Amino acid sequence: MGVQIARPAPPAFELRVPLEGDADAWFALFDDAEVMRYIGDGRVQPLEWYRAFVTRQQALALETGLCLFSLVRTGTAGEVAGFVGLQPWTKPWGPTGRLELGWRLGPAHRGLGLATAAARVCLARAATRGIRQPVSMIDADNTASIAVASRLGMTLQSEHVSPSGARVLAYGFAPSV
Ligand SMILES: CC(C)(COP(=O)(O)OP(=O)(O)OC[C@H]1O[C@@H](n2cnc3c(N)ncnc32)[C@H](O)[C@@H]1OP(=O)(O)O)[C@@H](O)C(=O)NCCC(=O)NCCS
Numbered sequence: 001m002g003v004q005i006a007r008p009a010p011p012a013f014e015l016r017v018p019l020e021g022d023a024d025a026w027f028a029l030f031d032d033a034e035v036m037r038y039i040g041d042g043r044v045q046p047l048e049w050y051r052a053f054v055t056r057q058q059a060l061a062l063e064t065g066l067c068l069f070s071l072v073r074t075g076t077a078g079e080v081a082g083f084v085g086l087q088p089w090t091k092p093w094g095p096t097g098r099l100e101l102g103w104r105l106g107p108a109h110r111g112l113g114l115a116t117a118a119a120r121v122c123l124a125r126a127a128t129r130g131i132r133q134p135v136s137m138i139d140a141d142n143t144a145s146i147a148v149a150s151r152l153g154m155t156l157q158s159e160h161v162s163p164s165g166a167r168v169l170a171y172g173f174a175p176s177v
Pocket of ligand 1: 007008009010011034035036038039103104105106109110111112113114115116117137138139142144145147148
């Protein structure tokens with residue numbers, strides 16, 4: 001049997017309903033073709049898009065208590081690292097109407113365990129609201145994101161083809177019996 005080396009916890013963080021200023025932070029983090037490579041049609045979004053996105057997430061949080069939360073590094077003077085959380089999958093293809101658990105980090109904040117740890121917090125928040133079957137929609141080539149889903153205990157549930165022709169995998173939790 002191999003020796004287990006204890007790893008320190010990921011850096012300290014909090015998840016908050018996004019503030020207006022988080023649009024600027026997300027735009028700065030995600031204005032990067034590599035970050036957006038496996039998201040939608042792969043295009044980066046302008047600042048205005050993130051402003052509207054923050055407004056949508058604030059409304060969702062008011063309505064449901066859940067949203068794509070801003071992930072804030074509390075050990076580094078409140079630096080915004082990305083977002084993690086849940087929002088309805090509203091596209092006409094795939095698991096329309098279900099809640100999608102999603103994550104997106106700026107490049108400097110990867111490889112620290114933050115996405116997985118934050119997703120666990122979101123799953124606990126969702127469970128207190130009776131939501132136990134979120135789905136994660138992941139491009140089949142997005143190995144880093146598939147690894148997050150796997151670490152959370154999610155498994156492949158179905159496969160889809162997006163309108164832009166990408167193979168997208170739906171990861172979820174097997175229903176408990
Ligand atoms: C998907 C994405 C969030 C994954 O980020 P990530 O940093 O790999 O995931 P985590 O934050 O959970 O970190 C896990 C990594 O940190 C490492 N790690 C380092 N210290 C750690 C610690 N203390 N605890 C846990 N993991 C740690 C893990 O080993 C793992 O690395 P590995 O996969 O090379 O083994 C990131 O690649 C991303 O934002 N991509 C662009 C946007 C995107 O595609 N979003 C998903 C759309 S479906």
